[in-house]
Amino acid sequence: MPVANAQKPPPAWLMDGIGRVREGLSQIRQAVVPPNLTVFEMVQGSWLTQAMYVASKLGIFDALAGGPATADDIARRVGADPGATFRLMRALAGNSLLKQERDGRFALTRLGDALRSDAPGSMAPMLQFVGHPKHWEHWGQLLYSVQTGKTSAEMLRGMPVFEYLETDRDLAEVFNNAMTAVSAMAIETLMPAYDFSRFKTIVDVGGGHGALLAAVLQQATDAQGVLFDLPSVVAGAGSVLDAAGVSDRITVTGGSFFEAVPEGGDAYLLKTIIHDWDEDSALVILRNIRKAIDPAGTLALIEMVLPEGTAHHPGMLLDLEMLVAAGGQERTGAQYADLLARAGFRQTRVVSTAGPMSLVEAVPVHD
Numbered sequence: 461m462p463v464a465n466a467q468k469p470p471p472a473w474l475m476d477g478i479g480r481v482r483e484g485l486s487q488i489r490q491a492v493v494p495p496n497l498t499v500f501e502m503v504q505g506s507w508l509t510q511a512m513y514v515a516s517k518l519g520i521f522d523a524l525a526g527g528p529a530t531a532d533d534i535a536r537r538v539g540a541d542p543g544a545t546f547r548l549m550r551a552l553a554g555n556s557l558l559k560q561e562r563d564g565r566f567a568l569t570r571l572g573d574a575l576r577s578d579a580p581g582s583m584a585p586m587l588q589f590v591g592h593p594k595h596w597e598h599w600g601q602l603l604y605s606v607q608t609g610k611t612s613a614e615m616l617r618g619m620p621v622f623e624y625l626e627t628d629r630d631l632a633e634v635f636n637n638a639m640t641a642v643s644a645m646a647i648e649t650l651m652p653a654y655d656f657s658r659f660k661t662i663v664d665v666g667g668g669h670g671a672l673l674a675a676v677l678q679q680a681t682d683a684q685g686v687l688f689d690l691p692s693v694v695a696g697a698g699s700v701l702d703a704a705g706v707s708d709r710i711t712v713t714g715g716s717f718f719e720a721v722p723e724g725g726d727a728y729l730l731k732t733i734i735h736d737w738d739e740d741s742a743l744v745i746l747r748n749i750r751k752a753i754d755p756a757g758t759l760a761l762i763e764m765v766l767p768e769g770t771a772h773h774p775g776m777l778l779d780l781e782m783l784v785a786a787g788g789q790e791r792t793g794a795q796y797a798d799l800l801a802r803a804g805f806r807q808t809r810v811v812s813t814a815g816p817m818s819l820v821e822a823v824p825v826h827d
């Protein structure tokens with residue numbers, strides 16, 4: 461899947477300011493509107509997610525790319541029931557994803573347009589994962605995860621989720637495409653926030669299809685890259701690397717980061733890797749990197765670093781995603797510093813971006 465650039469995000473200070481105003485207005489609303497009404501709206505969140513998923517799965521956002529159309533016309537084009545399609549599209553229009561014109565036809569809004577499969581920075585692949593019946597089932601057993609502290613995915617599939625993905629090509633493809641799409645969003649905000657051009661050999665550990673590494677090498681034009689992930693995953697990386705024009709500077713290596721990682725890099729990137737694993741497994745990965753990294757190298761974890769306390773942050777719900785599926789957790793900056801110290805690294809700084817991701821930078825400690 462090519463990595464398309466979405467609309468350039470505004471600067472971090474503006475995103476921050478808008479976030480604060482939104483938070484303030486939401487608090488005023490919560491103080492004024494009867495609480496049961498507000499809670500009812502929150503409860504409907506899962507219905508909206510599934511409605512968006514179905515529209516995306518059927519190709520309704522794509523079908524509207526050519527211009528407004530009636531629900532009957534769309535139903536015929538996507539092979540669905542006309543009455544039910546109208547009800548779905550009306551619900552999406554009521555939630556700013558579509559709009560209904562005076563003549564009754566539906567059209568894409570700015571938000572619905574971001575769900576076209578070929579929209580720059582499209583969120584369709586992420587929606588295809590979140591709404592996938594099997595993943596939906598994982599969340600349906602959140603109760604089990606909270607009661608036991610274990611992943612519902614393992615309880616339902618009989619093995620840890622990454623092992624399961626090795627056996628289910630359909631879900632694996634949906635998952636890998638989702639990671640690539642979320643990477644595209646994270647990359648947009650990460651690139652202006654951090655200078656990768658000083659590195660010579662950049663190793664992306666658990667780099668999936670290579671979307672992050674491709675963007676980093678486009679910035680670090682003199683650097684070589686190593687893309688490392690499970691063999692079955694890196695096998696699908698070719699089109700992403702080719703589309704970015706960096707294939708000739710990247711070595712693709714398959715293996716497990718629990719065994720060893722490629723040696724000799726002066727930069728090791730791990731984007732949304734450490735959050736997937738429990739404490740002991742995360743330490744094994746980090747210690748393997750500590751063994752492989754150039755003594756003067758830099759480790760960069762790109763994660764949703766949680767704020768201290770309970771301020772609204774998308775990482776808090778992602779933390780529950782880790783609880784039901786992967787078995788890991790999101791961490792605060794202090795928790796990352798502690799984890800890194802136990803693996804032989806010193807955290808040097810946490811760089812925030814205009815999006816929800818931050819970059820945790822660390823260097824190896826020498827005895």
Ligand SMILES: C[S@@+](CC[C@H](N)C(=O)[O-])C[C@H]1O[C@@H](n2cnc3c(N)ncnc32)[C@H](O)[C@@H]1O
Pocket residue numbers: 622639640643665666667668669671672688689690693715716717718730731732733736
């Ligand atoms: C949450 S995804 C992140 C992918 C990529 N870094 C990104 O941000 O798009 C986790 C990645 O870890 C990889 N992974 C899981 N177990 C692994 C292992 N034992 N060795 C290497 N990679 C592994 C998965 O295949 C997947 O690509």
